[in-house]
Amino acid sequence: MRNIRLTIQYNGTRYHGWQRQTDRLTIQGVIETALEKMTGEQVRIVGSGRTDAGVHALAQVANFHTDTEIPIKGLLKGLNSLLPRDIAILDASEVSSGFHSIRDSVCKVYCYRILVADTRIPLWEDRAWVLNRSLDLPSMEEALLSLMGTHDFSAFRASGSSANTSIRTLYLCKIEAVTGEIFPPSRGIHYMFHVAADGFLRYMVRNIVGLLVQIGLGIRPHKDMTQVLASKDRSTAGPTAPAQGLYLEKVFYDKSKILFPINSV
Numbered sequence: 001m002r003n004i005r006l007t008i009q010y011n012g013t014r015y016h017g018w019q020r021q022t023d024r025l026t027i028q029g030v031i032e033t034a035l036e037k038m039t040g041e042q043v044r045i046v047g048s049g050r051t052d053a054g055v056h057a058l059a060q061v062a063n064f065h066t067d068t069e070i071p072i073k074g075l076l077k078g079l080n081s082l083l084p085r086d087i088a089i090l091d092a093s094e095v096s097s098g099f100h101s102i103r104d105s106v107c108k109v110y111c112y113r114i115l116v117a118d119t120r121i122p123l124w125e126d127r128a129w130v131l132n133r134s135l136d137l138p139s140m141e142e143a144l145l146s147l148m149g150t151h152d153f154s155a156f157r158a159s160g161s162s163a164n165t166s167i168r169t170l171y172l173c174k175i176e177a178v179t180g181e182i183f184p185p186s187r188g189i190h191y192m193f194h195v196a197a198d199g200f201l202r203y204m205v206r207n208i209v210g211l212l213v214q215i216g217l218g219i220r221p222h223k224d225m226t227q228v229l230a231s232k233d234r235s236t237a238g239p240t241a242p243a244q245g246l247y248l249e250k251v252f253y254d255k256s257k258i259l260f261p262i263n264s265v
Helices: 027-039 072-082 137-147 204-216 224-231
Strands: 002-010 056-066 087-095 107-116 129-131 149-152 167-177 190-197 246-252
Touching (some): 137 204
Parallel strands (some): 107 129
């Protein structure tokens, strides 16, 4: 059988996450339905991560095995013609039979967008967390330093997680204000939080952002990030950030192509 790798972009606003569910609209379910129409096979695709309801992806990676003889260019064009406008296949390629989009990944990168505005911003409502108060960037930057490296992230792990361990290694963890112009204009300050790791727990990024924003608003001191991490207690971490601000940005399968120092922590 052929093993096909896909790079997928989607706006997750109207979907109940990546993973197929029998009674709900999901990214995996929609793509598998399109593949079945094309190939006549009941194809099961494996995604590199299970994004939650409302979460977006800039470059989700998935793979599937098939007996179809449709050329790669035909698969790419045919899939995009069958998919709704909020899901697109950016790239398709034939890979070795042993390639697995989850097991072979060495690093995943997520970004989270936070906007500060004194009015509603309709074009960002489904794509960012819009706040009406400014944030203390230096305090947030200080708070994030304790997360770098290998730790037990139980305090940021949601209930229902099926992961065997809560230990993860963070290679990149930073927040910065966007200084250049963006479209659509966000009117107020626009923050980007980036985090890269060897893997993530359920709601891990959103739980980190939830605490980070509390620190930025002055509700909690920056030292709480260190204390929460050490506690391994989810109840100490605070609220979960809304799903619409989160994006699966990139998945790496080759350490040599990673731009930040993956071996430095």
